[in-house]
Amino acid sequence: MATNLPFATLDKLDPKGKRILLRVDLNVPMKDGQVTDQTRIERIVPTIAELADKGGRVILLSHFDRPKGQVVPDMSLKPIATALATALGRPVSFAHDCIGPDAEAAARSLTDGEVLLLENTRFQPGEEQNDAGLSAALASLGDVYVNDAFSAAHRAHASTAGVATHLPSFGGRLMEAELQALYAALENPERPVGAIVGGAKISTKLQLLENMLEKVDMLAIGGAMANTFLAAQGLNVGKSLKEDDMLDTARLIMAQAKAKNCDLILPVDVVISEDFMAGAPTSTVPVTAIPDGWMALDVGPETVKLLNSKLAGLKTLVWNGPLGVFELPPFDEGTNAVAQLAGKLTKAGSLKTVAGGGDTVSALRHAGVLHDMTYVSTAGGAFLEWLEGKILPGLTAISTTLEKTLPI
Numbered sequence: 001m002a003t004n005l006p007f008a009t010l011d012k013l014d015p016k017g018k019r020i021l022l023r024v025d026l027n028v029p030m031k032d033g034q035v036t037d038q039t040r041i042e043r044i045v046p047t048i049a050e051l052a053d054k055g056g057r058v059i060l061l062s063h064f065d066r067p068k069g070q071v072v073p074d075m076s077l078k079p080i081a082t083a084l085a086t087a088l089g090r091p092v093s094f095a096h097d098c099i100g101p102d103a104e105a106a107a108r109s110l111t112d113g114e115v116l117l118l119e120n121t122r123f124q125p126g127e128e129q130n131d132a133g134l135s136a137a138l139a140s141l142g143d144v145y146v147n148d149a150f151s152a153a154h155r156a157h158a159s160t161a162g163v164a165t166h167l168p169s170f171g172g173r174l175m176e177a178e179l180q181a182l183y184a185a186l187e188n189p190e191r192p193v194g195a196i197v198g199g200a201k202i203s204t205k206l207q208l209l210e211n212m213l214e215k216v217d218m219l220a221i222g223g224a225m226a227n228t229f230l231a232a233q234g235l236n237v238g239k240s241l242k243e244d245d246m247l248d249t250a251r252l253i254m255a256q257a258k259a260k261n262c263d264l265i266l267p268v269d270v271v272i273s274e275d276f277m278a279g280a281p282t283s284t285v286p287v288t289a290i291p292d293g294w295m296a297l298d299v300g301p302e303t304v305k306l307l308n309s310k311l312a313g314l315k316t317l318v319w320n321g322p323l324g325v326f327e328l329p330p331f332d333e334g335t336n337a338v339a340q341l342a343g344k345l346t347k348a349g350s351l352k353t354v355a356g357g358g359d360t361v362s363a364l365r366h367a368g369v370l371h372d373m374t375y376v377s378t379a380g381g382a383f384l385e386w387l388e389g390k391i392l393p394g395l396t397a398i399s400t401t402l403e404k405t406l407p408i
């Protein structure tokens with residue numbers, strides 16, 4: 001179902017003959033000069049291809065890694081231009097700067113349907129400061145600005161926010177898809193709606209948990225942060241990772257969940273080991289029977305059954321964070337089992353699943369269900385901040401320029 005998005009989409013733009021300044025995210029994994037994961041490249045191909053096919057002169061902006069305003073040759077985007085050209089099936093030219101004479105000449109020389117990639121925006125010291133001069137210089141290269149980098153929308157940088165104040169601005173197809181999925185999951189979800197939140201520490205997910213309590217009917221907590229909740233109930237968690245300074249916070253969250261009639265699910269059994277290593281000897285015990293010297297590293301089979309029974313009653317699921325140390329078998333079994341049921345329910349049409357976050361994407365890929373979910377966001381920090389209810393500067397920038405888009 002379509003959602004009224006807070007920005008103009010490409011449906012409102014006729015790109016023919018226009019220089020389209022397109023912010024994408026090409027901060028992809030690299031090894032020995034080769035891209036090792038094409039996911040982010042594949043996700044931006046539809047927007048680039050659509051604009052070029054309609055006669056736009058596409059000028060790509062992206063950051064890569066953290067050069068801190070310095071030119072770091074190993075952090076150049078040039079090798080990525082080759083991978084992008086292969087994915088697009090068309091040439092991608094490259095400029096050795098994102099502003100200045102080289103960028104200006106390359107932008108001027110473009111003809112309809114051609115694609116140009118500019119050098120790493122973070123080579124410019126003004127990028128991360130959202131410098132007004134850099135924003136204006138970037139804007140001078142284009143006629144129109146399109147942001148297709150939801151994954152960078154939580155940063156108020158020159159290429160994600162500042163440039164939008166100078167040009168008619170739009171959201172790209174990936175931005176559109178991300179927002180449609182998030183709106184469907186949290187702003188106007190089909191209920192009952194539930195969330196699975198995993199991770200190591202409550203302190204890093206506190207705002208997310210508090211926001212989820214306002215949005216969902218069921219909240220399941222896994223990962224090491226569940227140990228802190230168990231300890232807050234007075235249970236012995238052995239030498240499991242926990243946050244002693246967050247026990248009161250955990251108790252407060254449990255009380256808030258009860259007051260809001262939100263079904264808070266914690267593990268009822270866990271897989272434990274004395275050693276944090278793959279293939280270590282394990283035991284499965286109730287959460288009330290974790291011995292000293294042992295640590296909980298995954299949810300147990302009874303918890304999996306409980307979670308699966310809850311999933312079967314949901315219409316919408318938001319997932320952020322694994323249930324255990326999925327990188328170390330056999331502590332991946334809990335996450336795998338629940339993810340596989342979520343994937344099965346989604347494919348059957350009875351559940352909408354929206355997942356995101358670096359570890360979450362890796363865990364779902366590991367479980368073999370990455371492509372079974374309704375939508376999996378590769379946005380990382382921006383996805384997390386959206387779940388926390390924060391304002392995203394990159395999204396606000398293209399939303400507040402909506403009125404400038406209409407004549408285009």
